């Protein structure tokens with residue numbers, strides 16, 4: 001027990017990213033373990049928001065649009081692509097929500113493969129992904145081929161190989177599974193899908209800002225993700241969408257708004273898509289909600305995504321060790337990959353009755369994430385979480401679980 005605490009202290013002392021934790025707005029909690037659901041705000045974000053409201057919005061008023069706001073969806077997209085996604089410029093936009101961008105991209109993809117009637121996806125993907133594709137299938141007369149994934153792991157290339165064929169228009173998976181944290185083999189699954197002539201769409205909500213992504217190198221066709229989890233963008237922060245350069249002339253998204261028009265301010269008669277990635281936009285971009293992203297991308301660029309991933313693996317290794325020492329003997333099951341090569345940024349623990357522990361955990365200042373029916377997700381965001389904080393949080397969980405027994 002004491003050596004587990006000594007290890008946390010030693011890991012914190014050796015942590016090259018430790019100082020970043022001081023840059024966040026102080027939280028009145030003992031242990032915040034829900035960075036995979038809502039990242040914490042930076043002090044710099046609070047300043048930027050105030051500067052934006054008083055300076056840019058308050059002073060420049062409507063001129064702000066021509067001062068640069070109109071370019072933010074693209075310039076922030078390029079920066080995000082460079083800092084976190086392995087995407088060269090001109091392929092990423094910041095816009096909408098994940099759900100809406102997912103609809104736009106998936107519709108564009110299936111419409112670009114006419115004659116192919118099948119979409120391959122998995123039963124354990126995030127609900128919005130499943131629901132959006134159900135809607136598109138109904139709209140376009142497509143059939144959904146569901147791969148049954150084990151909720152403790154995730155999608156395997158062999159399952160994809162068995163599911164795709166010459167009738168498959170699109171495959172859709174999450175890079176990191178929201179439940180188990182399983183890290184999918186993106187390049188291999190892309191290779192298999194492409195061999196069958198299908199397009200690939202990846203949901204990066206649980207990887208952006210946590211796990212290095214190489215969209216260009218991995219041959220990803222389309223991707224979406226949110227900016228409020230490991231990217232600390234704030235509740236309801238806009239999403240991002242990626243569309244590979246080579247597909248931009250071919251794919252057409254269905255929400256033809258004026259901001260995706262070739263010449264928005266000519267207010268002309270018919271819709272003509274803008275060249276390049278701008279055609280992914282629809283209406284007025286959520287500029288106010290994009291302000292935090294400037295601070296967050298500066299921080300991520302400074303820290304480096306590889307260093308973030310290295311700390312993330314040490315954090316989840318440590319979570320696994322604490323779970324094995326303290327929780328598994330109490331009947332808790334680890335339902336996340338132990339292999340670091342297949343593990344994303346969080347660890348899920350399962351035990352009947354976890355739901356009853358939520359209120360006492362919160363009352364004790366420990367904030368994990370809960371997923372029905374009995375899963376507790378431990379998501380220590382690398383830039384804002386210390387090893388000691390993880391130790392404190394899981395020690396309180398252990399004591400409560402012991403009492404419950």
Ligand SMILES: *Cc1c(COP(=O)(O)O)cnc(C)c1O
Nearest residue numbers: 097098099126174178203205226
């Ligand atoms: C968080 C999350 C979403 C959220 O979609 P919203 O439109 O932002 O509500 C979608 N997909 C995955 C995999 C997620 O983890």
